[in-house]
Amino acid sequence: MSSGTGVHCVVVTPEKTELDTHCDSLILPLFDGELGILPGRSPMVGRLGFGLMKLKGAGKVEEWFVDGGFVQVTREAVYILTDRLLKPNQIDRATAEADLKKASEIRPATPEAFALRDRALAQARAKLRVGT
Amino acid sequence: MANIRQLDKRRKSVRNIRKITRTMELIATARFKKAMDRAAAATDYTKRITQIVQDLAKSGTDVSHPLLQAHDEVKAVDMLVLTANRGLCGGYNGSVVRVAVQRRNEIKEQAEAGQTSVSGKRGIAAFRFAGVPVEKTYSEFEDQPSFDAVARIADELITRYITGEVDRVDVAYTKFVSSSKQIPVVETLLPFAGIEVPASSTASNSSDKTNTEKKLRDDYEFLPSAAGILEEVVPASFRARLFKCFLDAAVSEQIARMVAMKSATENAGDLIKSLSRTFNRARQSKITQEIMEIIGGVEALG
Structure with a gap:
């Protein structure tokens, strides 16, 4: 990423470049905490968690919900790869609640199944937390 | 003469059919363009994912994940068949169902368990007719499949594979090769083979200069760790891969419908031409006959 005046931020979902x-x-909401990116950040690849992404520019803050994925900081731009990019008011709380209920009912027997359940729980909880 | 009237009626109905098929062709063309654009937009994500995988491989991470490992014993094989919700698209549905049923019979010989899921009303009907039991059906995928819905199916398959409920997952769909070539295929999606570790790691060692240049460019920091990222990259690429199958199927369906409707329109045109010819001939012979009758009458009088 060039250390110019700002950060070039590209959000890509499997459907299109959002x-x-x-x-x-x-x-950005990383897997294990938030990460701030300023112009000139050294290249990195990070795993995203579920939560709010905040874009600061021109005196205002834009908020988006990112649904897991990755962030790749290169010299040219910050690429955010996520399954879905939603405005907080676009989150479907009813579906999230149903997902949370379904995930909490899973009784995992193997470490892999545990990881899958934890992921589903974290996703549903983040949606309920952020959704308005 | 009843024959003439019948011919005219027939010609009118063929004209109406031609109008309908032409409209359907136009609609399919428009939808094909839209579906094509979507498929093109989706390649950005796959490109980026591939980039990340390459970076991971370059950093010397051992690429391993439960989804990449083939199970030792193949007991249960799941199959997902992607067909259209509507017909009138030539051999599109038929050829997918044919390869799917063929593969299913092969599977039956090696594995006793496993679910068969079918997407698309046409495929569901065909499987019912063939007497093949189907566990799950989906009919919500139209010409623009949404990633959310596909991701749900993908997550379910991932869970089943990781927990060992299923040992292999096959998908039967129409692969889009180019706008003039689409082939029905059955592909094995799990164990996942979509992640290719590039051979460049050995190639870059051959010259020191390129090696250092690459190192300068790709000296990434991994948060939380390369392994942690890999844990997420594999399911993400699997979801993207399955989504690609749905997109391919949607594009191919529109092309198939376009082609089928184009030939239907042309055929209707030919039919109208030959019907018009017969109609005109019948009308002329009727006129001639009437004139003959009149002449005959005049001669009888005179």
């Missing part, structure tokens, strides 16, 4: 914008800085 967002291609420039901002001053951004905050």
Whole structure:
């Protein structure tokens, strides 16, 4: 990423390139905590968690819900690969609640199944937390 | 003469059919373009994922994941068949069902368990007619399959594979090769083979200069760790891969419908031509006959 005036931020979902914008800085929900990215960040690849992504630019903050995935910081841009990019008000709380219920009822027997359940739980909880 | 009227009626109905098939062709063309655009937009994600996998491989991470490992014993094989919800698209549904049923019979010889899922009303009907039991059916996928719905199916398959309920997952669909070539195929999606570790790691060692250049460019930091990222990359690429199958099927369906409707329109045109010819001939012979009758009458009078 060039250490110019801003951060070039590209959000890609499996369906299409959702967002291609420039901002001053951004905050991402990583797998184990939040990560702030300023212009000139050294290249990295990170695993995203479920939560709010904040794009700061021109005196305002834009908020988006990211549904897991990855972030790849290169010299040119910040690429965010996520399954879904939603505005907080687009989140379907009813489905999230149903997913949470379904996930909590799973009784995992193997470590892999545990990981799958934890992922489903974290996803549903983040949706309920962020959704309005 | 009843024959003339009948011919005219027939010609009118063929004209109406031609109008309908032409409209359907136009609709299919428009939908094909839309589906094509979607498929093109979806390649960005796969490209990025491949990039990340390459970076991971370069950093020396051992690429292993439960989804990549083949199970020792193949007891249960799941199969997903992607067909269309509607007909009138030539051999599209038939050829997918044919390869699917063929593969299913092969599977039956080696594995006793496993679910068969069918997407698309046409496929569901065909399987019912063939007397093949189907566990799950989906009919919500139209010409623009949504990733959310596909991801749900993918997550279910991932869970079944990881927990050992199923040892292999096959998908039967129409693969889009180019706009003039689509082939019905059965592909094995799990154990997942979509992640290819590039051979460049050995190639870059051959010259030191390129090696250092690459190192400068790709010296990534991995958060939380390369292994942690890999844990997520594999399911994500599997979901993207399955989504690609659905997109391919949607594009191929529209092409098949376009081609079928084009030939139907052409055929209707030919039919109208030959019907018009017969109609005109019948009308002329009727006129001639009437004139003959009149002449005959005049001669009788005179």
